[in-house]
Amino acid sequence: MKPAAREAAAIEILESWREGRAVEAALTVWGRASRFAGSGDREAVRDLVFGAVRRFRSASALGGGGSGRALMLGQARAEGRRLEGWTGEGHAPVALSAAEAALMDAPLPPLTRGEALDCPEWLLPAFDAALGGAADPVLSLMRDRAPVFLRVNRAKASREAVIAELAAAGIEARAHPLAETALEVTAGTRKLRNSAALSEGRVELQDAASQAVALDFAAVASGPVLDYCAGGGGKALALAAEGFAVTAHDAEPRRMSDLPARAGRAGATIEVLAGEASGRWPAILADAPCSGSGSWRRAPEAKWAFTPGRLAELNAVQAQILRACAALTAPGGVLGYATCSLLREENEERVAAFLAAEPGWQVISERRLSPLDGGDGFYLALLRRG
Numbered sequence: 001m002k003p004a005a006r007e008a009a010a011i012e013i014l015e016s017w018r019e020g021r022a023v024e025a026a027l028t029v030w031g032r033a034s035r036f037a038g039s040g041d042r043e044a045v046r047d048l049v050f051g052a053v054r055r056f057r058s059a060s061a062l063g064g065g066g067s068g069r070a071l072m073l074g075q076a077r078a079e080g081r082r083l084e085g086w087t088g089e090g091h092a093p094v095a096l097s098a099a100e101a102a103l104m105d106a107p108l109p110p111l112t113r114g115e116a117l118d119c120p121e122w123l124l125p126a127f128d129a130a131l132g133g134a135a136d137p138v139l140s141l142m143r144d145r146a147p148v149f150l151r152v153n154r155a156k157a158s159r160e161a162v163i164a165e166l167a168a169a170g171i172e173a174r175a176h177p178l179a180e181t182a183l184e185v186t187a188g189t190r191k192l193r194n195s196a197a198l199s200e201g202r203v204e205l206q207d208a209a210s211q212a213v214a215l216d217f218a219a220v221a222s223g224p225v226l227d228y229c230a231g232g233g234g235k236a237l238a239l240a241a242e243g244f245a246v247t248a249h250d251a252e253p254r255r256m257s258d259l260p261a262r263a264g265r266a267g268a269t270i271e272v273l274a275g276e277a278s279g280r281w282p283a284i285l286a287d288a289p290c291s292g293s294g295s296w297r298r299a300p301e302a303k304w305a306f307t308p309g310r311l312a313e314l315n316a317v318q319a320q321i322l323r324a325c326a327a328l329t330a331p332g333g334v335l336g337y338a339t340c341s342l343l344r345e346e347n348e349e350r351v352a353a354f355l356a357a358e359p360g361w362q363v364i365s366e367r368r369l370s371p372l373d374g375g376d377g378f379y380l381a382l383l384r385r386g
């Protein structure tokens, strides 16, 4: 596909997103209807689409609106790139109108802070409160794609052995300082999908900060672990690989449907609960549902769908999860409360409200991981029941 045809495809997919379809779903629909597109084309179209979604505000401001076409114009304008081959012929987008051509030739206008940082306006004060002087650099980073990280399954292989195995398969990876299990993939990412290291469970795709959260929790936990919000099981698998007996629970058990197969590949056994958790546990991890504001590089559409009402709903669920986990924690036991959010409202404020309402708990530690450290933004509070 020529660049203009890729841009036309991106415009179509972005239009579908703007009409309410999830970005991944829109990409899949386009992919099925576009058998002529090779893997390089698909990757390029994907990059164009996700680039525009991450930078929706600045691209709209520079492109003259929020349509797929305006977003492509805005992105090209921001990069100082000329749009070649927009002729309306073949698979190319329709030629630029006189107004569009004038826009593309005009000097770049000043953008507001929220536009330049691609942040929803209502969230700027929340990021300032949470991150202070780091707000702008963090939000700037969120405008770019996330690095690819792997977790080395130390139950099966060492980090050094995996680096060598991946190198032999044409995949370059290096140790990342955020976690002792973390590798950052620096080249050959596309070869990962078919690699033996992945299919045989020596590595898992997992963000480095997510790994750091699991290892921080592991450092203070002992005995069987209840992963109360296990979802796909990223942290449950990380904890099992560190030798913990893990029981996985989720309010929506179907979210854990892949977990037995993933555990099997990793050589781990994880008990998956079909219903409610009960009893008293020496260690519970609550990786709570959240805005995902620390991982908006990976899931950028969530940034634009997030609202004050949704934040209030999430805060209520987070409080309820903390209460439920407190009741399941044995005396002397550890409760880890984690989110992949950077917002105080979902982190420090939830923990402070919990401590005010539930006597007899102590804070072991609180840690915020910033995208400036390389991985996603995360928060982890480690609490001990007296």
Ligand SMILES: C[S@@+](CC[C@H](N)C(=O)[O-])C[C@H]1O[C@@H](n2cnc3c(N)ncnc32)[C@H](O)[C@@H]1O
Pocket: 210, 228, 229, 230, 231, 232, 233, 234, 235, 236, 249, 250, 251, 252, 255, 287, 288, 289, 290, 317, 320, 321
């Ligand atoms: C952030 S995700 C978990 C990610 C997972 N721990 C991992 O590392 O891959 C949060 C999970 O919490 C679950 N959840 C939402 N409300 C819940 C509740 N009230 N009780 C338990 N789990 C809940 C969601 O279904 C979702 O799977």
